[in-house]
Amino acid sequence: NAGVTQTPKFQVLKTGQSMTLQCAQDMNHNSMYWYRQDPGMGLRLIYYSASEGTTDKGEVPNGYNVSRLNKREFSLRLESAAPSQTSVYFCASKGPATYGYTFGSGTRLTVV
Amino acid sequence: DQQVKQNSPSLSVQEGRISILNCDYTNSMFDYFLWYKKYPAEGPTFLISISSIKDKNEDGRFTVFLNKSAKHLSLHIVPSQPGDSAVYFCAASQNDYKLSFGAGTTVTVRA
Numbered sequence: 001n002a003g004v005t006q007t008p009k010f011q012v013l014k015t016g017q018s019m020t021l022q023c024a025q026d027m028n029h030n031s032m033y034w035y036r037q038d039p040g041m042g043l044r045l046i047y048y049s050a051s052e053g054t055t056d057k058g059e060v061p062n063g064y065n066v067s068r069l070n071k072r073e074f075s076l077r078l079e080s081a082a083p084s085q086t087s088v089y090f091c092a093s094k095g096p097a098t099y100g101y102t103f104g105s106g107t108r109l110t111v112v
Numbered sequence: 113d114q115q116v117k118q119n120s121p122s123l124s125v126q127e128g129r130i131s132i133l134n135c136d137y138t139n140s141m142f143d144y145f146l147w148y149k150k151y152p153a154e155g156p157t158f159l160i161s162i163s164s165i166k167d168k169n170e171d172g173r174f175t176v177f178l179n180k181s182a183k184h185l186s187l188h189i190v191p192s193q194p195g196d197s198a199v200y201f202c203a204a205s206q207n208d209y210k211l212s213f214g215a216g217t218t219v220t221v222r223a
Contacts, residue, residue: 004155040121040215041215042118042213042214043156045210045211090156100146100161103155103156103157105153105154106154
């Protein structure tokens with residue numbers, strides 16, 4: 001099925017470890033986004049990429065880096081994980097002609 | 113500073129009755145508003161939207177109302193069905209650029 005694919009679905013990290021969350025979309029969308037969802041906070045934008053080759057900070061970028069590898073793929077990296085980064089992470093993409101995003105199913109990350 | 117606020121964390125409604133979800137925003141530059149629905153262990157899915165030039169948009173059982181002067185929008189679900197039990201997020205954007213989300217309202221439809 002066409003859409004946004006995120007890997008892994010679950011991950012447990014120790015404080016200080018690093019990891020990369022992968023995201024790929026097959027809808028030929030230009031824009032891609034990384035959000036985190038925390039209880040009582042809704043979804044908050046971490047980083048986004050308006051088009052291939054560009055990335056920009058969102059609302060909560062500290063502790064994260066991103067790479068827009070090509071038009072399909074947008075990865076999120078935690079260089080040194082902290083317990084405050086325990087969250088559910090969603091990747092999304094959006095085409096030029098439509099409002100509204102298509103979201104992946106999420107990555108549940110726990111940092112202990 | 114949250115620009116989109118959903119002040120009711122939860123809503124319980126009987127099957128067949130109306131569900132009304134509310135959302136307030138502070139940024140007067142928002143020009144498009146959306147509602148997303150989310151089931152556990154899934155990503156949010158688009159439900160319905162409204163442009164700032166309209167005050168109502170209807171899609172089947174779902175209607176969104178926008179009151180720009182009050183910076184308020186609401187989602188009406190009539191009639192509510194058990195499959196509507198989910199978390200509903202209100203979102204807004206300016207110039208089709210980056211969505212800002214509210215904290216969400218968990219709807220439970222009782223049989």
